[in-house]
Amino acid sequence: MGGLSAETPIPTEIKLHQQSRLMEVAFNNGDRYEFSYEYLRVYSPSAEVRGHGPGQETLQVGKKNIDIKNVEPVGHYAVCLTFSDGHDSGIYSWDYLYDLGRYQEAYWKAYLLRMEQAGASREPKTMV
Secondary structure, X not given: OOOOOOOOOOEEEEEEEOOXXXXXXXXXXXXXXXXXXXXXXXXXXXXXXXXXXXXXXXXXXXOOOOOEEEEEEEOOOEEXXXXXXXXXXXXXXXXXXXXXXXXXXXXXXXHHHHHHHHOOOOOOOOOO
């Protein structure tokens, strides 16, 4: 995941659909993706989630009902998303967002497999 290159598609529109918990992103090359808030949260590019190297990722569990509270532009190359669990350190560059869109099916399957292997749940823990 390098920096922006001349080929990096740039978002022309970013919309939050709070009812369906989807963030819609339209790119200037005509591609358009819908990301569930949960998907964006569990694939946050922050060090807290990704770790500092391969194999150091922290599995994000119980994020099924997560909301996005705010989308903040970061220069002309990224957005910072603030989630309802307080997570706000992920900077989603245009190339990272585009990558998340192009490979969404594979990434989501990989996430579900890791959850299954860990015996973890996407459902938030309920307080008793």
